[in-house]
Amino acid sequence: FLRCHDVHKDYLVGTETVRALDGVSVAIDRGEFVSVMGPSGSGKSTFMNLVGCLDRPNSGSIELDGERVSDLTSDSLASVRNQKIGFVFQQFNLLGRTSALDNVALPLLYAGVDRGERTTRADEALARVGLADRAQHVPAQLSGGQQQRVAIARALVNSPDMLLADEPTGALDTATGQEIMRLFQALNEAGLTVIVVTHEAEVADYARRILRFRDGLITSDTLDEVR
Amino acid sequence: FLRCHDVHKDYLVGTETVRALDGVSVAIDRGEFVSVMGPSGSGKSTFMNLVGCLDRPNSGSIELDGERVSDLTSDSLASVRNQKIGFVFQQFNLLGRTSALDNVALPLLYAGVDRGERTTRADEALARVGLADRAQHVPAQLSGGQQQRVAIARALVNSPDMLLADEPTGALDTATGQEIMRLFQALNEAGLTVIVVTHEAEVADYARRILRFRDGLITSDTLDEVR
Numbered sequence: 001f002l003r004c005h006d007v008h009k010d011y012l013v014g015t016e017t018v019r020a021l022d023g024v025s026v027a028i029d030r031g032e033f034v035s036v037m038g039p040s041g042s043g044k045s046t047f048m049n050l051v052g053c054l055d056r057p058n059s060g061s062i063e064l065d066g067e068r069v070s071d072l073t074s075d076s077l078a079s080v081r082n083q084k085i086g087f088v089f090q091q092f093n094l095l096g097r098t099s100a101l102d103n104v105a106l107p108l109l110y111a112g113v114d115r116g117e118r119t120t121r122a123d124e125a126l127a128r129v130g131l132a133d134r135a136q137h138v139p140a141q142l143s144g145g146q147q148q149r150v151a152i153a154r155a156l157v158n159s160p161d162m163l164l165a166d167e168p169t170g171a172l173d174t175a176t177g178q179e180i181m182r183l184f185q186a187l188n189e190a191g192l193t194v195i196v197v198t199h200e201a202e203v204a205d206y207a208r209r210i211l212r213f214r215d216g217l218i219t220s221d222t223l224d225e226v227r
Numbered sequence: 228f229l230r231c232h233d234v235h236k237d238y239l240v241g242t243e244t245v246r247a248l249d250g251v252s253v254a255i256d257r258g259e260f261v262s263v264m265g266p267s268g269s270g271k272s273t274f275m276n277l278v279g280c281l282d283r284p285n286s287g288s289i290e291l292d293g294e295r296v297s298d299l300t301s302d303s304l305a306s307v308r309n310q311k312i313g314f315v316f317q318q319f320n321l322l323g324r325t326s327a328l329d330n331v332a333l334p335l336l337y338a339g340v341d342r343g344e345r346t347t348r349a350d351e352a353l354a355r356v357g358l359a360d361r362a363q364h365v366p367a368q369l370s371g372g373q374q375q376r377v378a379i380a381r382a383l384v385n386s387p388d389m390l391l392a393d394e395p396t397g398a399l400d401t402a403t404g405q406e407i408m409r410l411f412q413a414l415n416e417a418g419l420t421v422i423v424v425t426h427e428a429e430v431a432d433y434a435r436r437i438l439r440f441r442d443g444l445i446t447s448d449t450l451d452e453v454r
């Protein structure tokens with residue numbers, strides 16, 4: 001379903017080049033539940049941004065659902081993202097002047113869904129993450145964990161094929177974090193492909209496969225034999 | 228050193244009132260290491276904002292170092308914050324167009340420290356969190372965990388009396404998170420009063436006392452007898 005071949009990503013800062021990804025190759029099948037771990041700065045979010053079609057590699061190729069996304073135009077990439085991918089960003093990236101409900105409804109607006117259905121589906125998505133009573137709050141009126149849950153609801157509202165979640169429980173207490181992981185698990189059992197960046201072992205345990213990053217490379221790729 | 232008496236904080240959203248803190252009383256001595264835990268939305272960050280002199284309670288009193296801060300003017304509050312308190316925000320709150328070095332140096336600028344000394348101390352603070360080689364990057368050129376570490380360096384650069392850290396390891400891998408907690412521990416042994424909001428047991432273990440919040444109230448306040 002997702003295939004990366006020898007992917008490189010560099011950033012230029014002043015005169016120095018930061019090699020964020022230094023030759024990453026991996027294949028992930030539809031319906032897998034993968035966790036991504038590794039030290040701060042090792043390339044995890046960069047990897048997620050590239051497979052999430054938010055950016056392009058400097059070299060190497062990325063294929064999603066049989067389509068070579070590393071070559072697409074910005075418009076085509078945006079369309080793939082909207083149809084197939086749900087992204088929970090490490091720093092949420094919510095619209096500051098927009099209510100929780102409207103933040104969640106945004107992917108549906110881009111997908112051309114009509115107003116009535118947008119409201120119904122956004123309400124459902126908020127309820128699933130326990131925030132039905134915060135629908136009209138804007139981000140500044142929400143706690144850190146509530147903002148994170150709005151970002152999660154937004155990532156799921158358009159029933160994507162693949163969920164990319166970058167530290168999705170970083171701002172959540174343990175009990176709420178487990179509720180979220182059980183939600184991901186239920187959606188995975190129903191067919192959603194899930195990739196989660198996390199540094200917490202209890203979160204990684206929900207996955208059946210672990211990719212470990214270090215210095216822009218995947219240093220280990222292990223299947224969890226227990227489950 | 229820090230004393231809260233029957234502190235209340237409400238937020239008005241449209242026509243409803245959210246009781247973020249519903250009568251919080253606690254006394255924390257100089258040199259304590261306290262962790263704050265509790266469900267998402269239970270009032271932890273609101274508590275931290277009030278004791279950090281970033282906001283005022285609706286009722287009740289807060290005393291810091293013998294001074295009644297709940298009555299101070301905005302200017303006096305700002306001065307207390309700058310002199311005595313280092314704050315690591317749940318979402319970092321870095322200046323987007325400013326380099327890591329200048330973000331860290333900001334409290335020194337407010338304290339009237341001259342340019343040469345600001346650069347020296349900001350460099351040291353960045354080195355202590357392992358980011359000496361990222362001094363010229365702006366936040367968008369840093370990973371999530373690197374941004375969090377810039378926020379930590381900034382909180383410590385002016386040698387505060389009290390450190391308030393809201394989920395300071397939320398974006399950090401386990402090894403880096405432990406380095407940061409050991410840094411806090413060393414500073415605590417040298418006299419720094421530390422209050423850390425966290426949902427991770429391994430982080431809370433560094434503290435000698437745990438406050439648990441639920442629905443705007445402290446429901447338990449226990450000393451860790453083991454250490």
Ligand SMILES: Nc1ncnc2c1ncn2[C@@H]1O[C@H](COP(=O)(O)OP(=O)(O)OP(=O)(O)O)[C@@H](O)[C@H]1O
Binds near residue numbers: 171
């Ligand atoms: N500026 C605000 N306006 C309205 N409501 C607010 C505001 N800030 C916080 N709240 C509400 O007050 C409650 C407590 O928020 P707070 O940020 O203190 O929670 P928290 O314990 O830090 O949560 P988390 O663990 O998710 O960060 C939440 O229900 C939140 O929706």
Ligand SMILES: Nc1ncnc2c1ncn2[C@@H]1O[C@H](COP(=O)(O)OP(=O)(O)OP(=O)(O)O)[C@@H](O)[C@H]1O
Binds near residue numbers: 368373
């Ligand atoms: N836009 C950018 N410009 C310059 N350098 C960047 C940029 N984005 C990331 N980097 C650098 O690339 C490296 C990898 O960053 P990335 O965000 O992928 O790390 P990460 O594994 O997600 O880290 P964390 O666990 O701290 O979130 C880091 O060293 C970072 O400084």
Ligand SMILES: [Mg+2]
Binds near residue numbers: 046371
């Ligand atoms: Mg990251």
Ligand SMILES: [Mg+2]
Binds near residue numbers: 143144145271272317
């Ligand atoms: Mg909070």
